[in-house]
Amino acid sequence: MSELHDQTLPGDGDFYQLTSLLSAEDQQILARVREFMETQVAPIINDYWVRAAFPFDLIPGIRDLNVAGLSYQGYGCAGKSALLDGFLSMEMARVDPSIATFFGVHSGLAMGSIYLCGSEDQKQRWLPPMARFETIGAFGLTEPDVGSGVAGGLATTARREGDTWVLNGQKKWIGNATFADITIIWARDEADGQVKGFIVEKGTPGFATEKLEDKIALRVVQNALITLTDCRVDDEHRLKNARTFRDTAAVLRMTRAGVAWQAVGCARGAYENALAYAKTRQQFGRPIGRFQLVQDLLVRMLGNITASACMVAQLSQMQDAGRMSDEHASLAKAFCTVRMRETVGYARELMGGNGILLEHNVGRFVADAEAIYSYEGTREINSLIVGRAITGFSAFV
Known part of the structure; x- marks a missing residue:
């Protein structure tokens, strides 16, 4: 299996080849996740989305990827970097934000609460079966x-x-x-x-x-x-090391970075589907990708994705170095979700009426973006967290 940054496909939204920041081993992990999402999730997910149902049959395949609690040390977890964990969130969301959210809740919020706030006995009891998806x-x-x-x-x-x-x-x-x-x-x-x-x-x-x-x-x-x-x-x-809301906030700080990565993935999924559509959709006797205004939309999308991806890549590297604070995660979540919302709108615009049909996927990304925009802290709340950090004044009511 080739390394992701060597694929250099025109439709790949990793325009600046940020996956080259990962080791060859980590790129192989990411490639396995991509293969699973594209071959097992993509063909069925629209049907489940329409029915508002969960594809439980996918859980064994997700388990076999061995990526739950990816950045945690011990307890059956891989002990990888936050950077790889971020790329994983993005990779899942570029195919389906719902599966990325299911995984993020289980691996990030639930496992993370026990990992950061549990006693040693609680970690030993709960984390290994959660890593194996025996306990959700x-x-x-x-x-x-x-x-x-x-x-x-x-x-x-x-x-x-x-x-x-x-x-x-x-x-x-x-x-x-x-x-x-x-x-x-x-x-x-x-x-x-x-x-x-x-x-x-x-x-x-x-x-x-x-x-x-x-x-x-x-x-x-x-x-x-x-x-x-x-x-x-x-x-x-009772989580033995959860004594105040500061301990809760430590979990949210970690997972908020993951949501910013999900926003990049959601935007990237919409862009890649819109780009493929632009190459095949015919109007006036030629593919619409040949028209200037369509290319302008595609470049706007790619610019948003690339800027956001660079931001979260640096954020995760700060997290790995122990230098990420609340305001760093909040700025990324606020910025990337705004750019995501704009990007999925451009993708829907490019596709015209077909943009609201699930068969072209973009409509699903447009809808799902609305949830990502709001959860793990609204833009307004995250902006106030950053504002407090840069001014020294708290504007919270």
């Missing part, structure tokens, strides 16, 4: 009435009674939660007002999920409304 994870932070304001106080509460914690409240938009084996629930401790994390297993009394219907984006992702009614978990299920 979800991450419950957002609430029906609390989205961007979670740092200011969660409505979901945790009350300690001896060696047991009693959880009450609701979580909304929780990806994977309808079928996950475990869900990380973040709740406010009634005793000290601090945010703490809990591992809640499927089937725990008082834990109920309801699938969110009628989404227009990421329809393959199974989002749920979770209701916790006197849901009891023992203290062994």
